[in-house]
Amino acid sequence: MKTGISGLLLVGLSTLAISGAQAQAPNKNAKITVGWAEPIDTLNPATTGARNQGPLLVNIFDTLVWLTPDFKVEPLLATKWSVSADGLTYSFTLREDVKFHDGTAFDAESVVENIKYITNKDTAAKVSIALLGPCKEAVATGKFTVDIKCATPYAPLLRQLGVPYLGMQSPAAIVKYGKDLGLNPVGTGPYSFVSYEPNQSLVVKRNEAYNWNPPSVGHKGPPNIAEVKFQIVTNPQARVSQFQAGQSQMMQQTPGVHWNAMQKMDRFTAIPVPITGLGIFAPVNAKKFPTDDVAVRRAIQYAIDKKGVVQLAEAGAIQPSLTPLQPSMFGYDKSLETMYPYDPAKAEATLKEGGWTKKDGFWEKDGKRLSLTLTAISTSTSYPLLAQAIQNYLQKVGMEANVQLLASPAWLAANINGDMSLTPLQYIGVDPDALSGWFTAGQYFNWSHYSNPKLDALFKQGREEGDSTKRVAIYQELQKLLMDEAVMLPIRQNVDLVMTSKKLTGVTYSGGGFEYLGAASLAD
Amino acid sequence: MTDSAQIPAVFAVEPNPAVLATRRWSRRRAVLRALRHRSLSLGLVICTMLAFLAFVLPLFITVDPVAQDPMATFSPPTAVHLMGTDAFGRDLLARVLIGARTTMIASLSVVLLGALAGTTVGIVAGYVGGAVGFGIMRLIDLLLAFPGILLALTVTAILGPGLVNGVLAIAVILVPVFARLVEGATVEVRGLPYVEAARCAGASQARIILRYILPNVMSGIIVLTTTWLGIAALWVTALGFIGLGVQPPTPELGAILNDGQNYITLAWWITVFPGLFLSLFVVGVNLVGDGLRDELDPTLNRG
Numbered sequence: 001m002k003t004g005i006s007g008l009l010l011v012g013l014s015t016l017a018i019s020g021a022q023a024q025a026p027n028k029n030a031k032i033t034v035g036w037a038e039p040i041d042t043l044n045p046a047t048t049g050a051r052n053q054g055p056l057l058v059n060i061f062d063t064l065v066w067l068t069p070d071f072k073v074e075p076l077l078a079t080k081w082s083v084s085a086d087g088l089t090y091s092f093t094l095r096e097d098v099k100f101h102d103g104t105a106f107d108a109e110s111v112v113e114n115i116k117y118i119t120n121k122d123t124a125a126k127v128s129i130a131l132l133g134p135c136k137e138a139v140a141t142g143k144f145t146v147d148i149k150c151a152t153p154y155a156p157l158l159r160q161l162g163v164p165y166l167g168m169q170s171p172a173a174i175v176k177y178g179k180d181l182g183l184n185p186v187g188t189g190p191y192s193f194v195s196y197e198p199n200q201s202l203v204v205k206r207n208e209a210y211n212w213n214p215p216s217v218g219h220k221g222p223p224n225i226a227e228v229k230f231q232i233v234t235n236p237q238a239r240v241s242q243f244q245a246g247q248s249q250m251m252q253q254t255p256g257v258h259w260n261a262m263q264k265m266d267r268f269t270a271i272p273v274p275i276t277g278l279g280i281f282a283p284v285n286a287k288k289f290p291t292d293d294v295a296v297r298r299a300i301q302y303a304i305d306k307k308g309v310v311q312l313a314e315a316g317a318i319q320p321s322l323t324p325l326q327p328s329m330f331g332y333d334k335s336l337e338t339m340y341p342y343d344p345a346k347a348e349a350t351l352k353e354g355g356w357t358k359k360d361g362f363w364e365k366d367g368k369r370l371s372l373t374l375t376a377i378s379t380s381t382s383y384p385l386l387a388q389a390i391q392n393y394l395q396k397v398g399m400e401a402n403v404q405l406l407a408s409p410a411w412l413a414a415n416i417n418g419d420m421s422l423t424p425l426q427y428i429g430v431d432p433d434a435l436s437g438w439f440t441a442g443q444y445f446n447w448s449h450y451s452n453p454k455l456d457a458l459f460k461q462g463r464e465e466g467d468s469t470k471r472v473a474i475y476q477e478l479q480k481l482l483m484d485e486a487v488m489l490p491i492r493q494n495v496d497l498v499m500t501s502k503k504l505t506g507v508t509y510s511g512g513g514f515e516y517l518g519a520a521s522l523a524d
Numbered sequence: 525m526t527d528s529a530q531i532p533a534v535f536a537v538e539p540n541p542a543v544l545a546t547r548r549w550s551r552r553r554a555v556l557r558a559l560r561h562r563s564l565s566l567g568l569v570i571c572t573m574l575a576f577l578a579f580v581l582p583l584f585i586t587v588d589p590v591a592q593d594p595m596a597t598f599s600p601p602t603a604v605h606l607m608g609t610d611a612f613g614r615d616l617l618a619r620v621l622i623g624a625r626t627t628m629i630a631s632l633s634v635v636l637l638g639a640l641a642g643t644t645v646g647i648v649a650g651y652v653g654g655a656v657g658f659g660i661m662r663l664i665d666l667l668l669a670f671p672g673i674l675l676a677l678t679v680t681a682i683l684g685p686g687l688v689n690g691v692l693a694i695a696v697i698l699v700p701v702f703a704r705l706v707e708g709a710t711v712e713v714r715g716l717p718y719v720e721a722a723r724c725a726g727a728s729q730a731r732i733i734l735r736y737i738l739p740n741v742m743s744g745i746i747v748l749t750t751t752w753l754g755i756a757a758l759w760v761t762a763l764g765f766i767g768l769g770v771q772p773p774t775p776e777l778g779a780i781l782n783d784g785q786n787y788i789t790l791a792w793w794i795t796v797f798p799g800l801f802l803s804l805f806v807v808g809v810n811l812v813g814d815g816l817r818d819e820l821d822p823t824l825n826r827g
Contacts, residue, residue: 257791258789378766407768
């Protein structure tokens, strides 16, 4: 109670001080609108499965640690941490002055409740539970100290605790709202929830009590922005027009052509936000003819000019991706970049060596034509373009390629049943272990339908290795194997092309690529 | 059986040269009168012009409509690319003309298929009547109550995307439209004396339907076919626009419109040219439809 009153007093004083020095001070009444590209599935960090929810969550919820854009782990809700010698127990010391938006105090018990909520079967958690890996138990060892325990050593945990899907929710809200938690998010973040209209907008307002900012974001205390409205505008042209007309001060997922054109105008700031993980890539179906033949898979890698693909599909605004992991990620291997240069002649030679013959301009083997099916989600802006650009390069070397645009349920079914040769998609992650979900037998995302005991063993080693130098070596070997088997076609880097008005400054992002507005200000 | 086959011969009027000449003359007069009809002739001019552009001109175009060129993306209209290029550097002129051909053939197939199926169902239901006819028509009502485009989406979801499936899907929407019109007209004609006479003369069911009923409901079918051709073209492009019609990279007006929608402020030409073609086609077809209705529909009282 006592701390509550003094807290209020402090806020009152600071507001006074600022209204006194009007000239240079940031506009504390600023309201901004952000052109948001995708509808919101849920605002519950535990149950969402969408990459685009991450940036919304990072502004409402805090995580135990903060991940800087270059993957340094900084204190946020936890001030200190240590890992036991056997790698099974992570001990955290928590801040003692943190309150949720609903007034509930944050303590070790809150962390325990959150882990319990995520691991509860009834919650049906998606990304969040995957991020916890084998570490599914939390024990409060004091009022502000907590241990997270793992069944097997799990090196990715600390970094993954800084991803917004593991944001801490108010235990009181979890009980109060039950199934409706996704419509009533209550966290400890720099902004608190105001309203949400499905398919229209999400409005959040400044958390006046906020003063536990991550050290590296360059701002202390509550945000300067009073209110943020994330307006959902799925049509890219409409989003661009709204932004250019000044009706929004920031927008995400800017189409490449507009991105290039707007960089020539001095009214805007361009912020390319790298989204780490596996980038935009295509799993290559290793079970279905003709990509069940490794010669075909390798030929595909040689046949595609990735520079040309990004030029065609994204107006060259984004760099191509050449290895399984994205640059800047732990475990990235630069030497793999040159493994498959663009070389149509080599693609044809590879097919010839593999026993294929060219007839009437198309390759065939045992009387069966080399014919590939490229699927893409029809409602996406980017994937159909990528599929067409890839199709163009495959046809050039005599590989027949048919593009099929499918609505998402049909697209998912085709992936799971293996009714496609390859399909462009994205997967995000902050640790190289993200690859294991895609290339281990039995995993949901094993859409390449590929399995290899050697690969499985490497994934296991990588998860359990505590020494980071040894870990890097494991992931480099593993990526080399993936590329050698050519079950993954890296296409382009995953970047959220964010544009802001010149007046809006301080927009940054957390490691992994989640736009953060806690340090932003709007000039008059 | 042999009897019934012979009897109509007795009824048949000997072709009288004078009668034939009058008939030919009155037909020519009808054509002339139709051409004087302003909207009809304007519509015909537009449709002929577009058909020439879409069917004849592509024979002389050597540019590959699917050839991509990373060095020539988003070129505005120039002497090399008369309509400019799209995001893939593909020549828009070739794409729009060949795409228009696809759209026109698809929409024609839609109405012809729909008309054929709908007419068959309608005539059978109307001619047979009774419980069977009632049953068929209630099923048709059920289909009619379904929102058209939703029905088309459901059909493509089941059959998968593609031009042929898209055409089938939209044709399904048109079946009840034709069936209802034809059923009504058939019921009206069924009891008329000349049909009775044909029946008394022992004409087979098929002959009665084809020779005596169909010609009398034909004018309605023709009018309906033209009026729905424009709507069918819009639906075909709509399916292409949402990616469930023709699959890339095959050009089609709806798919090209979709290609351009994300760049409309930077590259207006990708959207404007196919849009213009589509609008002109629909306007042309509707003018023809209006004109034909004025000319053929006996229920319309012309001043």
